[in-house]
Amino acid sequence: MRYVFGPVPSRRLGKSLGIDTIPLKTCNWNCVYCQLGRTRPLINQHQEYYPSEMILTEVQQALDSHQPGQIDWVTFVGSGEPLLHNKMGWLIRQVKDITDLPVAVITNGSLLYLPEVRQELLVADAVLPSLDAGTPELYQKINRPHPELTFERLVEGLIAFRKEFQGKLWVEVMLVGGLNDTPKALSDIAKVLERINPDAVHINLPTRPPVETWVQLPGEENLMQATAIFGNIAEVVHPAEGTFDLSGYDNPLDAIIAIITRHPMRMEELQQALSRWSPKQVKQVLADLAENGRAQVVERYGVRFWSATPSHFPDERQSIRTKPGSQRKSKEN
Numbered sequence: 001m002r003y004v005f006g007p008v009p010s011r012r013l014g015k016s017l018g019i020d021t022i023p024l025k026t027c028n029w030n031c032v033y034c035q036l037g038r039t040r041p042l043i044n045q046h047q048e049y050y051p052s053e054m055i056l057t058e059v060q061q062a063l064d065s066h067q068p069g070q071i072d073w074v075t076f077v078g079s080g081e082p083l084l085h086n087k088m089g090w091l092i093r094q095v096k097d098i099t100d101l102p103v104a105v106i107t108n109g110s111l112l113y114l115p116e117v118r119q120e121l122l123v124a125d126a127v128l129p130s131l132d133a134g135t136p137e138l139y140q141k142i143n144r145p146h147p148e149l150t151f152e153r154l155v156e157g158l159i160a161f162r163k164e165f166q167g168k169l170w171v172e173v174m175l176v177g178g179l180n181d182t183p184k185a186l187s188d189i190a191k192v193l194e195r196i197n198p199d200a201v202h203i204n205l206p207t208r209p210p211v212e213t214w215v216q217l218p219g220e221e222n223l224m225q226a227t228a229i230f231g232n233i234a235e236v237v238h239p240a241e242g243t244f245d246l247s248g249y250d251n252p253l254d255a256i257i258a259i260i261t262r263h264p265m266r267m268e269e270l271q272q273a274l275s276r277w278s279p280k281q282v283k284q285v286l287a288d289l290a291e292n293g294r295a296q297v298v299e300r301y302g303v304r305f306w307s308a309t310p311s312h313f314p315d316e317r318q319s320i321r322t323k324p325g326s327q328r329k330s331k332e333n
């Protein structure tokens with residue numbers, strides 16, 4: 001399967017069948033916490049990146065090969081920003097025609113200021129956009145967006161979408177220690193959330209390997225403050241425990257590439273997800289992939305993660321230049 005993966009465990013969406021509408025890593029943001037590596041270059045072109053008919057055929061195959069109860073949600077979640085695919089409305093409608101399962105879209109929300117993009121999403125059951133900053137300055141520091149995507153456009157799009165959308169709007173706030181977890185930053189975000197009026201706020205933590213080495217988890221106290229400031233619709237969403245369903249793959253190599261392209265994984269997680277094969281086989285395939293330049297080890301928080309090589313993770317020296325307040329700003333960013 002090229003465009004469809006999982007189901008993968010999700011705290012918010014249970015067993016979620018993922019649909020990837022764009023190539024790695026097609027995004028109009030370059031978030032400091034991204035687990036897919038740096039966005040190089042920023043892409044803000046709205047087009048049909050993969051043939052919609054082929055995506056739909058795979059969705060049908062994946063649905064046919066699972067029993068009722070094995071999938072809770074069908075989720076558009078890309079190796080970047082899924083709404084850059086220009087046939088999202090058609091795709092969501094077609095998926096809803098072939099299954100009764102609810103459909104979710106995980107997006108950074110940056111294109112919701114465009115009426116035609118909002119229109120395409122109205123048929124979804126849940127939309128999960130991001131809001132990591134309550135000011136233009138912090139938005140630039142954390143999300144590092146394409147120049148056309150201003151903070152005002154992001155907020156305006158979210159507010160307009162809320163007014164038109166009848167489904168669930170769950171806003172995700174990724175808290176980065178020292179950046180948006182201070183009382184001032186949290187209160188700025190809360191003011192914007194109040195204007196958007198979402199159904200829920202999911203506070204997320206950068207526990208997967210962040211692209212920048214200097215990204216830190218928020219402090220325990222800051223996390224409690226965030227929950228208090230955002231109000232009773234907010235909850236902290238810790239990463240889900242559970243097994244990745246890789247039954248659609250008949251060899252460990254394809255299964256490993258499919259998963260580490262979208263979710264960098266620790267060795268133990270991979271061995272658990274690939275328990276059909278022996279730990280020794282999994283280790284050997286990873287060693288071969290690393291030797292052929294198709295997989296890499298990324299170390300963050302002292303933990304080693306396996307990721308696919310198209311993902312660009314800078315080393316400490318390259319990354320530190322991009323830290324807000326750093327004296328030596330790099331042109332790479």
Ligand code: SF4
Pocket residue numbers: 027028029030031033034035036039079080081108
């Ligand atoms: S976290 Fe999402 S929005 Fe941010 S750079 Fe990565 S793919 Fe793009």
